[in-house]
Amino acid sequence: MLEQDLLAAKDTSAKRHASLEAIIRARQRRRMTDMVAIQKQFGLESSFAPLLGKLEKEEQGSEDEMAQEQGKEPPNVKHDQECTIVRNDYLQHHVNTGARPQNFIREPELADRYTEHPKLANLARLKRIAVTEYATPPMYLHANLREAPLGTLLNGMRFDVILVDPPLKEYTVTSSPDPVRPFWTWEEIANLRIEDVAATPSFIFVWVGNQEGLDRGRELLHKWGFRRCEDICWIKTNRKSEGTRLITPPSVLQQTKEHCLMGIKGTVRRATDGHFIHCNVDTDVIIAEELTDLSTKKPEELYHLIEGFCMGRRRLELFGNDDNIRPGWVTVGLGVSTSNWDIERYSAFFRPQQREPRQGPDAHVNSGPLVVTTTEIEILRPKSPPAVARKPQRRPPGM
16 A cells, blocks of 8 residues: 555656646747747847757657657657757847847837736826826927026026936037037036026936046036936947947947936935825836937937926926927927027916816916826835834933
């Protein structure tokens, strides 16, 4: 009886082991099949195809063994005993063709990012609806920022978010010349009186390029009264224009990224200031295509990141062009061909009034200076854990 129990236990254990092994093999095969399909899509010689073939042969071998155990004649299959090594060939492919490795990162676009996360997809959709509903009509101002102080140009208006995209000197080498926007030195950028148009609290986002801007950008934030809190990195793909860009001094490597420094003015805490900032699901990495015309246009995803993070409705972009004009923003720069800036009309957008349905292309909902959230958004969005009150420490007797 004991021997029968032992044999039955061994048989059960063997079946469980075989079942687990089959599950692992199925997962490996599915992943390798996906990788082979992706590499074929981009015209790459797949390094996973031989391994996938070997795995299929091993599975066929297992089926043959089962057939032999059942007294059946297995098919004539030759087994490849050579060892196949999986190598990451994206870097070598970049050397051969100029296609950057980041071209093959899956689902970098906003539309596809949350396909497997329905709750996050619903949160992103609701946030986009709220931002669109409370966005003010776009305003813009053609102005030379070298000639007049910001406070004078904008009539003393203060903003919750400021986006600065200066024409840096490094762009004159890596991008096409821009006669409308001659480059600015770091000293000239520092002389912009950002503090005259920044509210308290507020956020600033400054594109600083990929060279000395990381250090000089921190100096700018400090001078304007901000402290650096994030470094957003744009990883540039070149799916539409594969090739090797010119390496410009002082760089020694291919430049395929650019930095945007984020600064904060005032005190803002996620746990207590949910009316002004929302802890969202965005990251500090943006993967987007570098334009083929060598322009300095930045990814649109940064706008979505800013609008989803900061609930302030007063948003300002400096050094903008006509293609930067956007609902909910005031765009200022030489690249703007005309002006519609009106301080009285703009201020009226933030006077609280009764909520009314939207009417016409320029309609909006007045809610004061903040985007109004909803109960559903508050349930779905990530939040900081509540602060735990500290218990007062009891002093020992005689103290």
